Amino acid sequence: MTAVKFDKKMLKKRGGRLTSQRSLVFDIISKGGGHLDAAEIYAKAWRRMPGISLSTVYRAIGKFKELGLVEECHLCQEHHHYEALQNGSHFHLVCLGCGAVIEFEFPLVKRIRDEVDKARRFNIVNAEVNLSGYCSRCRG
């Protein structure tokens, strides 16, 4: 997990401007290893650039997402969704085109659980698998 050097080219693609704030935010996200939320990024940013605004952090993140440099861990849903616990676990396949959600079960998921359990000495309680992409109708 090495930090990615923030590069002018990365922004220029779609006309973004290279500012010190953006470099800073990108550097923090890049070194954060994927576990930082906006407030944490903001806190780290403030230490290196006192006075930086929280909205600037959000806007930088938004820009990076737009450019495909950064992604949210929980990509497919905006807010919480709930489901009743019934017959075992199933997984979600979300179409980025039409928003359709398909549920599926997949034996390999159990194998992943088992093997991670063994390999990492980790007692797995919950497994969540979310796939997103384009369904047959929407691709093209």
Add this chain to the structure above:
Amino acid sequence: MTAVKFDKKMLKKRGGRLTSQRSLVFDIISKGGGHLDAAEIYAKAWRRMPGISLSTVYRAIGKFKELGLVEECHLCQEHHHYEALQNGSHFHLVCLGCGAVIEFEFPLVKRIRDEVDKARRFNIVNAEVNLSGYCSRCRG
């Protein structure tokens, strides 16, 4: 995906009371197949019980979660977290005890992608796998 009959016993375990609002909310969640958010549940509930309060919906959901009857799809994190896209995908193993996050790569994940891709005629763009449980230190 059949609806689960809401049962008095399900609530009594920890002293909850059986009310018409709770039955209604549970029924909606149960029939929703896991893709309803709070607002959608509220809307459906209002149609069958005009005047029901949104806070009641939230409190019912909270109770069901507490009783283990319902779970949020995005269990492990409260709000969005961001990560830089770099060398291919990795996955997350979150300890429910100490909060540690372990990243791992796993070849089976690629197999799942491929097979779902084929089986469902779905063009997969992003795969996300989140496992949670207890690490060797925290279990016991």
Add this chain to the structure above:
DNA sequence: GTCCTTGCAAATGCTTTGCACGCTG
């Protein structure tokens, strides 16, 4: 010089909480 970015403050949207009344057990 143009117009994209920033900082600030206010607004928005989802979720939670305080309080008095009503209903379950």
Add this chain to the structure above:
DNA sequence: CAGCGTGCAAAGCATTTGCAAGGAC
């Protein structure tokens, strides 16, 4: 009848937006 659950309104957070001033190109 005791105490939990409800509805309402207000509070809390995270995130977004409008606007005037500042900086990149």
